[in-house]
Amino acid sequence: MRPFLPTLPIATLLVMAALVWGAEIPRTPEGLPDLSGTYDIATLTPLTRPAGLGDRLTLTDAEAQAIAKRAAAVKAATSKASDPNREAPPEGGDGSEGAAGNVGGYNTVWVDNGSGAFKIDGKWRTSIITDPANGRMPPLTPQARKRAAERARYARPNKGDAFWITEGLSPGPYDDPELRPAAERCLLAFGSGGGPPMLPVLYNNLKQIVQTKDRVLILNEMVHDARVIRIGGEHEPPDIRRWLGDSIGHWEGDTLVVDTANFNDTPALGNATRNLHVVERFTRIDEKSLLYAFTVEDPTVWTKPWSGEILWPATDQRIYEYACHEGNYSFAGILRGARLLEAETLEKQKKQPAK
Amino acid sequence: MRRILVFFLLIADLAPAQTPRLANGKPDFSGVWQAVSSAHYDVERHMARHSLMLRDGPHGPLPAVPVLALGAVGAVPGGLGIVEGGTIPYKPEAAKLRDENRRHWLERDPEIRCYLPGVPRATYMPFPFQILQNQNQFFIAYEYAGAVRDVYFKDPGPAETDSWMGQSVGRWDGDTWVIDVSGFNDQTWFDRSGTHHSNQLRVEERYSFLTPHHIQYEATITDPEVFTRPWKISLPLYRRMEKDARLMDFKCVEFVEELVFGEHRRKPLPR
Numbered sequence: 007m008r009p010f011l012p013t014l015p016i017a018t019l020l021v022m023a024a025l026v027w028g029a030e031i032p033r034t035p036e037g038l039p040d041l042s043g044t045y046d047i048a049t050l051t052p053l054t055r056p057a058g059l060g061d062r063l064t065l066t067d068a069e070a071q072a073i074a075k076r077a078a079a080v081k082a083a084t085s086k087a088s089d090p091n092r093e094a095p096p097e098g099g100d101g102s103e104g105a106a107g108n109v110g111g112y113n114t115v116w117v118d119n120g121s122g123a124f125k126i127d128g129k130w131r132t133s134i135i136t137d138p139a140n141g142r143m144p145p146l147t148p149q150a151r152k153r154a155a156e157r158a159r160y161a162r163p164n165k166g167d168a169f170w171i172t173e174g175l176s177p178g179p180y181d182d183p184e185l186r187p188a189a190e191r192c193l194l195a196f197g198s199g200g201g202p203p204m205l206p207v208l209y210n211n212l213k214q215i216v217q218t219k220d221r222v223l224i225l226n227e228m229v230h231d232a233r234v235i236r237i238g239g240e241h242e243p244p245d246i247r248r249w250l251g252d253s254i255g256h257w258e259g260d261t262l263v264v265d266t267a268n269f270n271d272t273p274a275l276g277n278a279t280r281n282l283h284v285v286e287r288f289t290r291i292d293e294k295s296l297l298y299a300f301t302v303e304d305p306t307v308w309t310k311p312w313s314g315e316i317l318w319p320a321t322d323q324r325i326y327e328y329a330c331h332e333g334n335y336s337f338a339g340i341l342r343g344a345r346l347l348e349a350e351t352l353e354k355q356k357k358q359p360a361k
Numbered sequence: 362m363r364r365i366l367v368f369f370l371l372i373a374d375l376a377p378a379q380t381p382r383l384a385n386g387k388p389d390f391s392g393v394w395q396a397v398s399s400a401h402y403d404v405e406r407h408m409a410r411h412s413l414m415l416r417d418g419p420h421g422p423l424p425a426v427p428v429l430a431l432g433a434v435g436a437v438p439g440g441l442g443i444v445e446g447g448t449i450p451y452k453p454e455a456a457k458l459r460d461e462n463r464r465h466w467l468e469r470d471p472e473i474r475c476y477l478p479g480v481p482r483a484t485y486m487p488f489p490f491q492i493l494q495n496q497n498q499f500f501i502a503y504e505y506a507g508a509v510r511d512v513y514f515k516d517p518g519p520a521e522t523d524s525w526m527g528q529s530v531g532r533w534d535g536d537t538w539v540i541d542v543s544g545f546n547d548q549t550w551f552d553r554s555g556t557h558h559s560n561q562l563r564v565e566e567r568y569s570f571l572t573p574h575h576i577q578y579e580a581t582i583t584d585p586e587v588f589t590r591p592w593k594i595s596l597p598l599y600r601r602m603e604k605d606a607r608l609m610d611f612k613c614v615e616f617v618e619e620l621v622f623g624e625h626r627r628k629p630l631p632r
Contacts, residue, residue, distance in 0.1 A: 034495070035383070035384030035385075035496075036384075042495060042497065042498055177627075178627060180627070181626065181627040181628070182626050182627070183618040183619075183622045183623075183625075183626070184615075184618070191614060191615070191618065192614055193612055193614055193615060214500075214511065216493045216495070216498045216500040216511075217495060218391045218493050218494060218495055219391070221391070221491075221493055223493045223500060223502060225500075225509060225511070229507075230507060230508070230509050231507060232502045232507065232509050234491060234493075234502060234607065234608060236605075236607070239605065246609075248610050249610055249612060324513075324517065325511065326521075326522065326524070327477075327524035327525060327526055329476075329477055329524065329525050331475060331476070331614045332476045332477060332525060332548075337622060338621075338622055338625055341622060341625035341626070342625050344627070345625065345627065348627070
């Protein structure tokens with residue numbers, strides 16, 4: 007006997023489903039939202055809300071325009087071509103601040119952090135963080151505060167002296183390659199660009215998503231880190247740790263939910279530890295953009311979980327190869343420079359014996 | 362009855378095994394793949410030898426001093442080679458550089474310093490790689506050094522800048538996926554045996570299914586500055602059949618920091 011084949015009802019359901027879904031978002035042949043594409047997530051909206059804005063989630067049009075105008079003015083003023091006949095900066099630096107500062111680094115031409123805030127549901131956002139309501143990370147645990155204070159003692163602008171010698175810090179911040187931040191070593195993008203959570207940084211903010219039936223790959227432009235997210239299944243055994251954690255995904259309606267755990271000791275997200283757990287939610291809201299929402303928890307670092315969201319707008323830009331380690335000549339220079347500072351500081355100490 | 366059975370067996374045997382396909386009917390190469398060969402040591406036809414880096418001994422070549430301690434692990438397994446005809450048609454000057462590279466293997470092989478591997482070398486290194494493919498995208502993630510390639514479906518014109526992994530543009534030739542790769546720098550090798558090229562290198566790769574679990578990989582290599590003629594490699598790629606086959610982290614940058622930067626430590630370790 008032939009089994010009963012309810013052909014018509016299924017076809018009807020499919021048609022109805024197609025009508026409900028509408029044609030507003032691209033879908034894969036399997037009918038899932040198609041997240042594939044390249045996205046430029048550069049934005050002037052900061053991760054953390056300026057304290058003065060309190061619990062305000064959104065900006066007025068006028069405020070958003072003012073922010074964009076100010077940023078454009080700063081960029082115009084600081085991205086002029088450098089004078090090829092300029093002198094070397096004075097010994098100890100010229101006192102200017104920032105990544106490009108003090109010793110004549112790159113100017114704002116190289117900075118690409120967007121030209122405006124981002125909008126969600128038609129409203130400009132004041133911060134990426136949405137929970138807590140003040141748009142700022144929850145307080146650190148006492149142990150995390152202690153670790154952060156310790157790190158701050160080591161991470162200081164270069165004032166031209168080996169402060170770790172005069173202050174007796176051991177090990178010093180430049181003693182070994184392993185003591186330098188992962189981004190400086192070309193192991194990870196800086197500022198949690200590769201994440202997760204994948205956050206906007208000063209430049210190279212492109213992300214590429216490649217979606218297949220059972221995998222979603224997200225390439226982070228900086229340091230060419232590719233996360234391969236398995237759809238379905240379980241996390242790896244926790245003795246396998248990864249730089250970007252182990253990511254598994256599942257669909258909740260039209261939203262891809264990605265759960266990431268099993269990070270190594272130094273996740274890209276500042277302050278986080280190997281106990282970091284991140285849940286990301288990817289939703290295609292229209293043909294041109296994804297909504298990227300995330301929740302971060304690390305009970306050894308933050309007193310409660312925190313969440314944020316940011317728009318991922320599609321872009322036509324292509325991603326150039328980010329060969330970081332291959333050209334990381336400055337890393338040897340950083341270590342060599344510290345050795346010279348140490349020698350000079352010791353020489354000075356010899357000449358001026360301590361009182 | 363028996364005849365019918367034989368007929369069906371014949372049909373089953375003749376019918377091509379099911380090629381994985383996308384919804385648009387194109388072959389779907391998505392999955393984790395790996396070469397099984399000695400090509401990563403030496404793409405040319407070769408017998409097993411003492412080491413990648415040799416010195417003259419009283420009765421023939423011996424391992425050079427810096428690699429002596431590796432013993433049998435440092436020896437090179439033999440292979441019939443993946444180069445059509447057995448050898449790479451280097452111009453005489455280029456062959457000289459290749460030989461010199463071999464003598465300076467430890468200082469010159471980009472793999473030693475965890476540099477991006479280039480194409481086609483990435484394909485047959487002893488690491489898996491993962492293809493992620495849909496109707497509009499073809500992406501390859503390699504375990505070694507976390508190298509990646511996004512294969513364009515539309516030719517954007519000549520590469521705007523040289524790169525380690527080159528610029529890849531793909532197209533279908535029937536059921537074969539053909540990738541034209543250009544825009545290379547001159548820093549990568551084809552294997553661990555000093556096989557260099559210039560930044561004029563062009564590689565035409567061809568991926569086609571042999572069975573649902575095997576890809577026939579072919580690449581035609583053109584570089585008029587270095588070779589007397591284009592030459593071809595071919596080898597099968599094997600699907601990693603483990604349940605949950607996947608790429609592991611191999612961020613070798615941290616594994617070479619002592620080699621590359623160790624001398625600049627505040628307290629250098631014995632070397």
